[in-house]
Amino acid sequence: MKKRVIIIGLDGVPYELIRDLSEKGIMPNVTKLLSRSSFRKMRSSIPEVSCVAWSSIITGKNPAEHGIFGFTDLCANSYKLRFPDFNDLKSRPFWENSLVKSVVINVPSTYPARPMNGIHISGFVSIEIKKSVYPSTLVPVLESIDYRLDVDSDKAHKSMDLFLEDLEKALGARIKTYEYLWDKIDWEIFMLVFTETDRLMHFLWNAYLDTEHKYHQDFLKCFKKIDNVIGDILSKIKESDSLIMLSDHGFEKLECDVYINWLLKENTFLDWTVGEEAGLENINSSTKAFALDPARIYVNTNVRFPRGSIKDWDKDKVLRDLESLFTGLTINGRKVIKSICRKEQIYSGPYLEVGPDLILLGNTGFNLRASLQSQGITGKGIFTGKHTQDNGFLILADAGGEINIPEYPSVCDFTSIINGLNN
Amino acid sequence: MEQLEKLENQSIFIIREAYRQFRSVAMLWSIGKDSTALLWLIRKAFYGRIPFPIMHLDTTYKFKEIYEFRDKYAKEWGLDLLVYKNEKAIEDEVGPSKRKFECCTELKTNALKEAILKNKFKAIYLGIRRDEHGIRAKERFFSPRDEDFEWNYKEQPPELWDQFKSKAKNEEHIRVHPLLGWRELDIWEYIKKENIPIAGLYFAKDGKRYRSIGCQTCCEPVDSSADTIDKIIEELKTTTVSERSGRAQDKESAYTMQKLRSLGYM
Known part of the structure; x- marks a missing residue:
């Protein structure tokens, strides 16, 4: 049996x-x-x-x-x-x-x-x-x-x-x-x-x-x-x-939320048409990268996205720029990002292509959120864990x-x- | 024969066939362009004297213009107008801002259920069209619903060579869809040809017009400068925007989004 x-x-x-x-x-x-x-x-x-x-x-x-x-x-x-x-x-x-x-x-x-x-x-x-x-x-x-x-x-x-x-x-x-x-x-x-x-x-x-x-x-x-x-x-x-x-x-x-799209916007990786509401569907072709929750980063490549502007041969440069942006991010003297994973390092399989290009993990207490609507890099909501x-x-x-x-x-x-x- | 004439003939045939078969019938009028065109066809089919009631499911969230239009033409056309509201749900404060997922079910589906039960209707005329939405493409002209209102679309009678299955078992009722084969463009061309009165919300004002009308709370106008029927017809010939794009996104997604938001996952 x-x-x-x-x-x-x-x-x-x-x-x-x-x-x-x-x-x-x-x-x-x-x-x-x-x-x-x-x-x-x-x-x-x-x-x-x-x-x-x-x-x-x-x-x-x-x-x-x-x-x-x-x-x-x-x-x-x-x-x-x-x-x-x-x-x-x-x-x-x-x-x-x-x-x-x-x-x-x-x-x-x-x-x-x-x-x-x-x-x-x-x-x-x-x-x-x-x-x-x-x-x-x-x-x-x-x-x-x-x-x-x-x-x-x-x-x-x-x-x-x-x-x-x-x-x-x-x-x-x-x-x-x-x-x-x-x-x-x-x-x-x-x-x-x-x-x-x-x-x-x-x-x-x-x-x-x-x-x-x-x-x-x-x-x-x-x-x-x-x-x-x-x-x-x-x-x-x-x-x-x-x-x-x-x-x-x-x-x-949870110490504080950290808004990745706000960071990307401040550092000119992300942009949407002036006058339009903040929303992924309004991002324009000068966008190099954007995030989905919780901290999945997509490079706005021309092969994948309708207003994609990053060519295949420039993608690695964008990824490296993003990595140095995230590595350098500190809040109150503490490093925010614990690890930055390229998808090829952590995933393998037939659907690799549709996955996000980078996935971030935060250091203790930092809750990473994509959020397009935030008014600053950090915030704190109702959540305590x-x-x-x-x-x-x-x-x-x-x-x-x-x-x-x-x-x-x-x-x-x-x-x-x-x-x-x-x- | 012209395309519009063919469509009109077929629709009138279906309208009369359903009435002959079921007698105890009603038409559902949302006061939108499709059901108003259907009402026009029904008036034609019975030479202006409709032998059954015209029913409006009032969610209480409709546009002011829609109510005005309803009352004006109900009087002018001498309709036997039945207005149904789910009073209990309205009392329980079911609405688009609160308990959104239940809203349509309670205020539309359950109101209709009650109306059918109370009046013992065997068949209901609706102005749906196949090209509106993926799931509607699977509809039949005579479409049975069981006692739980379930539509078993995988097991429907075939309607080959224009043979309609217009019989119903005791426990079911039949949805009759005389406009199933019409396109959005056909509806507008027919409105033009017949000079059918239509709610003003469809015509552009300040660069926006409604292309599909439901409750005020759950539909948005689309960008458009079409302020006459001719311009609407022109617009439809070239647009790549879908007809129901101004309708609130489908309820399941809205519900999922709300659930994810309340846990901070979005």
């Missing part, structure tokens, strides 16, 4: 937070789990956003192979933004590649749901419940337990109390769904992702750091609830089952000696680990 594999994803949860909350007794079941597991820091994708990272986790491929470079992308030969979805993913997720029966709940970037061997409820950004669920016979059941596709993060911009109330409902419904589906079909892989963690950390990372904070206990409550689920799962699994927990990226305190690339986590329990996991795995290593377990 094949081994069953249970995968629990905690979106955005950093290695250090798991360690901290388990040591403090907030997550006792995780502590129990860690005592019989390998516990590793895991590298996220570049850029370190959920859509790219989860796409790599479920396919084992890098963005130039799976085609997802960010939450937004550009229409062909255009400056028009589009929103890639599950149908833009160019590689198959592991549950479509095998005959293994799976239950997959709330994996980001898997909307719209499509037929598979098992049950699939898609995650962020899911729009309509009807298109988020396979098989569709499950829709009325989910509606009856008030299933939420996502927390309504708009609420946090108005009232943190309302946001937390909504978050609790979303988390509660997610848990009910897991309970309902656990025994529903005879699965071999059960994957459940909690995205409430990421939402919470965006708005209330400060409440985690500050034990006196009004919402400190609310922050911990979410993790306690998730720990209860882990305890519940531990009590249900058989000896032959394997349990994996992971996150897609880490989190840290930001994503990190180097400290996601991976916990692999009960694997015995058979599975070799790298010392410092990356999101792309995940599928080979489950394949190893499931065989």
